[in-house]
Amino acid sequence: MMERCDFLVIGGGIAGLSCAARLAAHGRVVVLEAESAPGYHASGRSVAVAHFGLGERLVRTLTALSLPALAEHGTRHPALHIASSAQLEALDALEDTHRQFGCDYARISGAEARALLPVLKSEACAAALVDHGALKLDTHAMLQAHMAALRAAGSTVVTGARVSAIAHDGASWRVEASGETYAAPLLINAAGAWADDIARLAGVSLIGIEPRRRTVISFAALPDEDVREWPFTKTVGEGFYLLPEGAGQLLASSMDQTPSQPCDAAPEELDIAIAADRVEQATTLPIRRIAHSWAGLRSFAPDELPVIGHAAGAPGFVWVAGQGGAGFQTAPALSRIAESAVLGLPFPADCAAADLAPEQFAPARLGA
Structure with a gap:
């Protein structure tokens, strides 16, 4: 029938x-x-933080138009965009974007960024931008x-x-x-x-x-440290992102974009290792054990x-x-x-x- x-x-x-x-x-x-x-x-494998550090003008415009509706299923959680001394020009451009879209943001120093994310190494962040209007989506x-x-x-x-x-x-x-x-x-x-x-x-x-694989790892935060208030943290260029998952766990990704065939994506050991290494290079977090890892496919037109x-x-x-x-x-x-x-x-x-x-x-x- x-x-x-x-x-x-x-x-x-x-x-x-x-x-x-x-x-x-x-x-x-x-x-x-x-x-x-x-x-x-x-x-089902998306970290899903709504912020303006993703995509170009068209995608950011769609994000701005979507934010009022997203608030129904999102909670405000700051997004911290960090830049090394070599990435300040990219941070300037990102600040222009936040200004153009009327975001609730502030340009801050490396020291101020470390006050928000205490494990951040000084050499990893010369300056930063914090977006107070970012949303963690359910x-x-x-x-x-x-x-x-x-x-x-x-x-x-x-x-x-x-x-x-x-x-x-x-x-x-x-x-x-x-x-x-x-x-x-x-x-x-x-x-x-x-x-x-x-x-x-x-x-x-x-x-x-073109499907592209992205890998995410989960690992324990520092003992007795409640990380729920830590910001979603992302490098403005190549690097990583990091965000809390509850009180004692953290999620991280090297923001890999490996071309893939359509499939039920699974993380590869090299991608897991790269994500962990980038977090350890930029922070004082010791990643002794990966509690969980997964991968998903993000699909792009040419x-x-x-x-x-x-x-x-x-x-x-x-x-x-x-x-x-x-x-x-x-x-x-x-x-x-x-x-x-x-x-x-x-x-x-x-x-x-x-x-x-x-x-x-x-x-x-x-x-x-």
Whole structure:
């Protein structure tokens, strides 16, 4: 038996669920997620701090537009951007960005940065910028809120639905997934690292998505030290980030971006070692044991910007892909842009007022 709906969304991460939740106001949505639970891959492995040290102008604009909605599932937690003496020019540029977006920030000295993060070595931080408006996001709550919105609207998320075939019959897209058939006039490709694979099954031109692996380690803080108030700390250039996980644990990453095939990513020993070494080089923290480590795939288009819009020559096939590492912090704005693209509605007024335009997101810029 074929299940028919108004919108089929392939991919149950933050991109697919946030888009689906908005589309559910316009018709019945079925979300197909290949794994046993939504948010299994990149969305379930994200550290998810919303800050302005990520991406370029377009991504930062989307972040600014998303912050009011993100506050519902986020708590203010300072972001400390540190710079060595060789990175001061990059810190100047980041300060300009914070000024342009009206952030609640301060440029501080290395000594002031060490007052916020006492383990920071003096040679690792000549100056810093602290953003008091950064948000630590509850990613689980965000995903569950979208799931609840879908259920309330009478829409469905199907897990364990691995897509094996896609065809267009002139009126609808038919999708075979784990022995079931689904059909809808509009098919939204929010498959993350697998977005090009879905396009290939549908006979649609690829956009050149590149999954990149990022590794995170967890380790114990100093004995009897409550680190919950330590800031999310990130180097302005190559280096690492560090943030508290509860009272006695810390998370860190070397911010690696190793190209990968789409897969259930796992950390490699070298990446774990590099992350630990960079933390030990810049701080007085002794990492004697890695308590836990994991890796996730962040997916990028060739120009590292999100791809949202109808595919050329494939009526009803819509891309929602390429969010990179900013999926959660840009989801509120991107989902509204996706809603307008899928339905042919006017581009969101606040996005247009911020000098964004549909053409910046359209797959046509990539020949798709």
